Amino acid sequence: MPSIELEGVYKVFGDEPDKAVKLINEGADKDEVREKTGQVIGVQDISFEIKNNELFVIMGLSGSGKSTLLRCVNRLVEPTKGKITLRTDSEEYDVTTVDYETLRQIRETQISMVFQNFALFPHRTVRENVGFGLEIQGVGDKEKNRKSQELIEVVGLEGFGDSYPSQLSGGMQQRVGLARGLATGAEVLLMDEPFSALDPLIKVQMQVELLDLMEEMQRTVLFVTHDLDEALKLGHRITIMEAGKTVQKGTPEEIIVNPKTEYVANFVDNADPSDVLRAVTIAEKDFRVSEDNRVKINETTEVELSNGQEVEKGYLAGTPVSIEPLEGYDSPEKEVILYVSPDTPISEIMRARLNYTSTPVLVLKDQELVGFVTEQNLLHGLLEKGRG
Amino acid sequence: MGDIFSIYRIPVDVWVADGVDWLVSNARFIFQGIKWPLAQLLDGLEFLLHITPPLIFLILLFLFAWWASNWKVAIFSVAVFALIGFMGKGLWDYTMTTLAAVLVSVIVGAVLGIPLGIISARSDRFYAIIRPFLDMMQTTPAFVYLVPVVMLFSIGTVAGLIAVVIYSLPPVIRLTNLGIRQVPDDVVEASTAFGATPNQTLLKIQIPLALDTIMQGINQNIMLALAMVVMAALIGAGGLGVPVYEGLNALRIGLAAIGGISIVGMAMVLDRVTEGIGEKAPGKRE
Ligand SMILES: Nc1ncnc2c1ncn2[C@@H]1O[C@H](COP(=O)(O)OP(=O)(O)OP(=O)(O)O)[C@@H](O)[C@H]1O
Numbered sequence: 001m002p003s004i005e006l007e008g009v010y011k012v013f014g015d016e017p018d019k020a021v022k023l024i025n026e027g028a029d030k031d032e033v034r035e036k037t038g039q040v041i042g043v044q045d046i047s048f049e050i051k052n053n054e055l056f057v058i059m060g061l062s063g064s065g066k067s068t069l070l071r072c073v074n075r076l077v078e079p080t081k082g083k084i085t086l087r088t089d090s091e092e093y094d095v096t097t098v099d100y101e102t103l104r105q106i107r108e109t110q111i112s113m114v115f116q117n118f119a120l121f122p123h124r125t126v127r128e129n130v131g132f133g134l135e136i137q138g139v140g141d142k143e144k145n146r147k148s149q150e151l152i153e154v155v156g157l158e159g160f161g162d163s164y165p166s167q168l169s170g171g172m173q174q175r176v177g178l179a180r181g182l183a184t185g186a187e188v189l190l191m192d193e194p195f196s197a198l199d200p201l202i203k204v205q206m207q208v209e210l211l212d213l214m215e216e217m218q219r220t221v222l223f224v225t226h227d228l229d230e231a232l233k234l235g236h237r238i239t240i241m242e243a244g245k246t247v248q249k250g251t252p253e254e255i256i257v258n259p260k261t262e263y264v265a266n267f268v269d270n271a272d273p274s275d276v277l278r279a280v281t282i283a284e285k286d287f288r289v290s291e292d293n294r295v296k297i298n299e300t301t302e303v304e305l306s307n308g309q310e311v312e313k314g315y316l317a318g319t320p321v322s323i324e325p326l327e328g329y330d331s332p333e334k335e336v337i338l339y340v341s342p343d344t345p346i347s348e349i350m351r352a353r354l355n356y357t358s359t360p361v362l363v364l365k366d367q368e369l370v371g372f373v374t375e376q377n378l379l380h381g382l383l384e385k386g387r388g
Numbered sequence: 389m390g391d392i393f394s395i396y397r398i399p400v401d402v403w404v405a406d407g408v409d410w411l412v413s414n415a416r417f418i419f420q421g422i423k424w425p426l427a428q429l430l431d432g433l434e435f436l437l438h439i440t441p442p443l444i445f446l447i448l449l450f451l452f453a454w455w456a457s458n459w460k461v462a463i464f465s466v467a468v469f470a471l472i473g474f475m476g477k478g479l480w481d482y483t484m485t486t487l488a489a490v491l492v493s494v495i496v497g498a499v500l501g502i503p504l505g506i507i508s509a510r511s512d513r514f515y516a517i518i519r520p521f522l523d524m525m526q527t528t529p530a531f532v533y534l535v536p537v538v539m540l541f542s543i544g545t546v547a548g549l550i551a552v553v554i555y556s557l558p559p560v561i562r563l564t565n566l567g568i569r570q571v572p573d574d575v576v577e578a579s580t581a582f583g584a585t586p587n588q589t590l591l592k593i594q595i596p597l598a599l600d601t602i603m604q605g606i607n608q609n610i611m612l613a614l615a616m617v618v619m620a621a622l623i624g625a626g627g628l629g630v631p632v633y634e635g636l637n638a639l640r641i642g643l644a645a646i647g648g649i650s651i652v653g654m655a656m657v658l659d660r661v662t663e664g665i666g667e668k669a670p671g672k673r674e
Pocket residue numbers: 013040041042060061062063064065066067068069116
């Protein structure tokens with residue numbers, strides 16, 4: 001059950017890092033530091049924790065320090081300052097201070113990496129590339145080849161095991177890098193834009209594959225991407241970086257609903273929020289319960305509550321109808337009122353409205369009425385991304 | 389104002405002469421220690437090449453050249469060596485002696501040059517230290533170091549061989565260094581990221597990817613060795629330098645010419661064959 005914690009991690013490229021760190025602490029930004037000292041700030045004062053089985057996304061524009069931060073975690077880049085802790089079932093390592101042999105073992109068995117520029121071994125076949133980590137682990141040929149073949153198939157490259165990287169397209173090469181990273185069985189994965197070169201179809205396939213992997217086996221993933229939709233789709237939490245700093249950190253919905261800076265807002269503006277916004281976020285929660293315990297939802301729709309706010313009955317134009325969960329609902333001809341749980345993505349409500357019902361959808365928590373989602377709530381949520 | 393140089397004379401010539409004298413009287417055993425294995429190696433190879441019947445040699449050459457390169461190079465190689473043989477039995481024997489010297493220089497290149505090249509690639513400081521020596525070894529006119537070489541190793545085949553090795557070793561070191569440094573950082577990084585030790589990275593990644601450049605170094609090593617063979621004859625090395633040198637002394641232009649032709653022919657054969665081996669290197673898959 002690995003988790004990783006970063007505390008105040010800095011990386012300064014150059015030979016006078018102390019000077020640069022001092023300037024940063026005095027409030028200088030990346031450009032100022034470069035002007036005054038010639039030192040380039042990779043990342044500055046980054047802290048976060050990635051929990052077990054969490055997919056943590058790092059986003060940001062080119063040059064914002066995403067790769068640098070990722071590389072600090074397995075010390076391909078030596079952090080200038082700060083502490084990185086890796087916790088596994090049995091051990092706790094301070095990655096920044098462990099001795100060489102421990103670090104090497106961590107790299108061999110605990111932390112695996114998928115590189116932004118693939119970094120395949122050109123003189124090795126696809127199979128030999130994928131099996132490299134296992135080879136270093138000293139796994140026998142038979143087991144190594146079996147495992148390599150399995151991953152070659154997972155990334156959809158069966159039949160190319162004996163090809164050389166130069167014989168493959170960019171997207172195929174990227175999948176070799178992916179397979180190589182997954183093959184070692186390491187529980188922590190550092191993935192630097194692992195899907196950037198894939199066509200949309202295969203990209204979705206690989207994303208699903210990754211989500212499945214995370215469900216089947218415990219994996220802790222640090223995932224770098226440029227693509228906000230990808231970040232929103234995969235990330236349990238997202239951190240957004242600008243010029244080496246963290247500008248915002250939160251769940252996909254928090255980021256969409258409440259972008260803290262202009263920079264984040266610019267990112268978010270082009271995103272499709274329908275899979276991220278939850279029903280409870282956009283729902284009308286301000287409703288009035290009448291004397292006879294009824295709530296009027298619109299002209300024709302009404303529900304009746306028990307004393308504890310639990311929804312008892314529904315009425316459409318005065319006629320009693322049943323109240324059914326949207327999840328798994330599949331009989332469009334019946335007149336019903338549908339309900340969802342607060343965490344349901346609004347895309348599901350939109351689909352239901354398209355297929356089954358034109359009445360508002362209730363948002364229930366343990367059968368209690370939290371609110372309801374009308375057409376207007378949906379449109380407002382989409383356009384305003386749940387803000388205001 | 390003209391003669392500022394008469395103020396003081398730096399007696400470098402005296403220092404060098406004294407230094408060599410000192411080495412000759414005090415450290416001769418070291419040089420004898422260097423001499424012994426080289427002499428064994430050279431004598432052994434020479435003996436083998438001389439007892440091999442020419443026909444067998446040609447067949448082995450054919451097969452080797454074919455393996456290393458292709459049938460065209462194989463036929464060319466056999467044709468060149470047959471031509472040398474048909475120009476005179478004596479010339480064939482000289483050629484075998486020279487081939488033995490070249491082989492020793494390749495072996496020294498491989499066992500000494502490649503490791504030194506690898507160390508150079510890993511340590512900027514080490515390379516900075518040995519670089520001037522490499523420059524010296526390659527550019528000091530042979531006549532200048534032939535004298536100390538003779539004083540330290542006494543005249544004979546090994547002294548000649550030493551001159552050949554000194555002259556031909558640097559390209560192996562330089563090109564091994566270059567080849568390994570040219571392996572892209574990201575590939576080395578990937579190997580490191582999977583927990584490979586520096587030695588594993590060297591063996592599994594860097595050397596295979598540098599192999600074609602290293603082979604170029606070996607190729608250069610052979611070419612320079614052949615170029616030095618004539619000089620080396622001056623201090624007692626046998627081989628193809630002998631007819632060239634004798635022809636020069638006695639103004640027998642024909643004798644010098646066939647010696648020269650043989651050297652050039654050998655150079656071409658060895659060049660094509662080592663080039664073929666270099667082409668096989670895995671780094672070529674890029
Ligand atoms: N080895 C290095 N030497 C000097 N500066 C570096 C080095 N690596 C990165 N940098 C600098 O650190 C900053 C962050 O680079 P980094 O590669 O982490 O960006 P990134 O967010 O991954 O960008 P991209 O999306 O383009 O991959 C940049 O300003 C870059 O110039």
